[in-house]
Amino acid sequence: MKWQTWFSIDWQQLVGISLSAAGFYVGLMLFTRLMGLRSFSKISSHDFAMTVAIGSILASTVLSDSPSLMQGLFAVAVLFVMQGLISMIRRKVKPLKSLIDNRAIILMAHGEYFADNLAEANLSTSDVQEVLRKNGLKSKTEVFAVIMETTGDMSVIKNNDVPPDWALFDDIRDSELLMRPSHHESN
Structure with missing residues (x-):
């Protein structure tokens, strides 16, 4: 040619x-x-x-x-x-x-990473940290949750004074992890 x-x-x-x-x-x-x-x-x-x-x-x-x-x-x-x-x-x-849809999955809650979920999503803690920085966060303690959505996007939900509406998290796998504060929270 x-x-x-x-x-x-x-x-x-x-x-x-x-x-x-x-x-x-x-x-x-x-x-x-x-x-x-x-x-x-x-x-x-x-x-x-x-x-x-x-x-x-x-x-x-x-x-x-x-x-x-x-x-x-x-x-x-x-x-x-x-x-x-x-x-x-x-x-x-x-x-x-x-069967048709993926389920959203918790990657981090209350400042704690969930290694099994990160591995399943084929992500590292560095990937999550990048998203936290892009969302203007300076500390993991500012994070209520990081969720890998069904689209592959990561949602960052910040800690604030508003109590959670648990119905928003019903369709997320391992959502029960959000309901208990981490043992690392005091760090």
Whole structure:
């Protein structure tokens, strides 16, 4: 392959890419209007998978002859329908929700790291410390909890004078760890 081919493009290709990109964009906006904004949320692992799959289909459709624009849009329509069905199943059939979704997990509470949970999440204490610093914390004693959410994001809940609403923590694995102060708290 000659290096010139890396930089070459003709007018037909420009027109084809432009029309495919515009068509895909319009189709994607229509699907989003029909199915709702959740389509691009980062709420769960299947939402993330949907976003990655759409990006891959978009790239293939816009930058190559195959799949065609209609094939790409059909594939995206199937993904939107699948996501809608999975979301409906999650809402209506509670036992299946745990099979579909990851559960949030406690990484730290009352200044104490939970090594087993960190290992399961494939994280180190340094990863948690980075998130604490990004949240403007200077001490572990400022932390009520650090939670790895179902999206992979870490939530930092600070200690304050407001008593916890325990219902907020019902769906988190090992949430009972939040209810007892750590033996390290006095340090």
